[in-house]
Amino acid sequence: MSTATVSLFAALLALLCLAGSIVVAVLALMRRSRPESAAAALFEDLGPLALWFAWVVSLATTLGSLYFSDVAGFLPCKLCWYQRIAMYPLSVLLLIAAVRRDRSVWVYVVPQATIGALIAAYHTQLQAFPDQSSSFCTLAAPCTERYVWEFGFVSLPFMALVAFVFIIAMVLVARSSGALSPQPVHSGQQVGVS
Amino acid sequence: MTGAKRVVSPPAKGPTRSMWIVGAVVLVVGIALVAAIAVSSSNKAGSGGTPKGSAGTVVANGSHESAPVTVSGAALPEFNLSASTTDAAVGQTAPTLTGVNFAGEPITIGNDGKPKVIMFLAHWCPHCQAEVPRIQNWLDEHGLPSDVSLYAMPTSTNASRPNYPPSAWLVGKNWTVPVLVDSEQSDAATAYGLTSFPYFVVIGADGKVVERTSGELSMTDFAKLIDSARTGHPQ
Numbered sequence: 001m002s003t004a005t006v007s008l009f010a011a012l013l014a015l016l017c018l019a020g021s022i023v024v025a026v027l028a029l030m031r032r033s034r035p036e037s038a039a040a041a042l043f044e045d046l047g048p049l050a051l052w053f054a055w056v057v058s059l060a061t062t063l064g065s066l067y068f069s070d071v072a073g074f075l076p077c078k079l080c081w082y083q084r085i086a087m088y089p090l091s092v093l094l095l096i097a098a099v100r101r102d103r104s105v106w107v108y109v110v111p112q113a114t115i116g117a118l119i120a121a122y123h124t125q126l127q128a129f130p131d132q133s134s135s136f137c138t139l140a141a142p143c144t145e146r147y148v149w150e151f152g153f154v155s156l157p158f159m160a161l162v163a164f165v166f167i168i169a170m171v172l173v174a175r176s177s178g179a180l181s182p183q184p185v186h187s188g189q190q191v192g193v194s
Numbered sequence: 195m196t197g198a199k200r201v202v203s204p205p206a207k208g209p210t211r212s213m214w215i216v217g218a219v220v221l222v223v224g225i226a227l228v229a230a231i232a233v234s235s236s237n238k239a240g241s242g243g244t245p246k247g248s249a250g251t252v253v254a255n256g257s258h259e260s261a262p263v264t265v266s267g268a269a270l271p272e273f274n275l276s277a278s279t280t281d282a283a284v285g286q287t288a289p290t291l292t293g294v295n296f297a298g299e300p301i302t303i304g305n306d307g308k309p310k311v312i313m314f315l316a317h318w319c320p321h322c323q324a325e326v327p328r329i330q331n332w333l334d335e336h337g338l339p340s341d342v343s344l345y346a347m348p349t350s351t352n353a354s355r356p357n358y359p360p361s362a363w364l365v366g367k368n369w370t371v372p373v374l375v376d377s378e379q380s381d382a383a384t385a386y387g388l389t390s391f392p393y394f395v396v397i398g399a400d401g402k403v404v405e406r407t408s409g410e411l412s413m414t415d416f417a418k419l420i421d422s423a424r425t426g427h428p429q
Contacts (some may be wrong), residue, residue, distance in 0.1 A: 002233070004234040005230050005231055006232040007225060008229075008234050009227055009230035009231075012226035012230055013223065013226060016223065016226060045211045045212055045215060046215065048212060051211055075379065075384070145350075146352070146354050151356065165332060
């Protein structure tokens, strides 16, 4: 499979992640306003799968980033490395959490993924609007280099950004689904199995 | 943590609906994969594919804007702008570069017993854009030195950045210095420890690095680089 194919596939997966995140957010809102609705039921059905989805996405992102650096030969810049540091451990952490059905894993995942998402967001806008000076850019590993640029906006940091957002959405789904209260914001102890 | 006592919740209903969700996700991902393969293979047939992969970039007029470069020999350490440190690359044998020029003709920059100055240029770098006509004017005035080879290496070439393609830029400036285009991954620039543009590497007759410098040069400094190459000692 050529690099162009993998880039396009990765970009499509990123769009799926984005769509998934939006759907989950909408379902969560509908569930909150109408706990008996079909949307709420669908949200509940997602619950047991959410950590697995989060893990699959973290694994795909990890392997994808390794493909682009080690097979396609793209040079990771400093910002790429920071995003990798935030993403790679999740591929192990989320697997363990999924196997153990540890719905409280969001406590660990959300802060780390948020940091990753913030760096990815900065990097995404930097690639979208490269004519700005950034101290993160060295010319040997330029962080404005668009190694992947699909559909006019999907770059590698964009993929990282939506992956982080999707993972955050999924660990929050795992956290709140199956809760007795439709507003589980303050119901702290949620460790356990379904 | 409660033990792993699996309560099989409302018989059959839950698991089946979960399976539907998983099935739908797998299906959509499969469609994405098929679409990616289909689209990229049809792109290959036509033109206008995004410049990716290792084959290099050839623009519509047939000019080679980037092409694979073979690097042999140990890479030079990264160039450090700080003047307080001595350049560790000095005295090290420069790697040999083999590739093509804009026209696709093979060109090698190697230890041919002749001193040389290699200039690394990026089409989008404002300092390079300022430096190129200045160097060309100087060369028009003084002529290409006969005892020192000059080479220009367009690197970090990127179709999405300003002043693309580099061939049109350099031809527009009546550039006379032989060109070796870098690869899309800037292999040659990396092997030469490039950290900023424009970047000059002076190599003595023995094939060893004499000095490296970066930034816009005055023509006095440029002439000094040629002298450095000629004498084998930084001037």
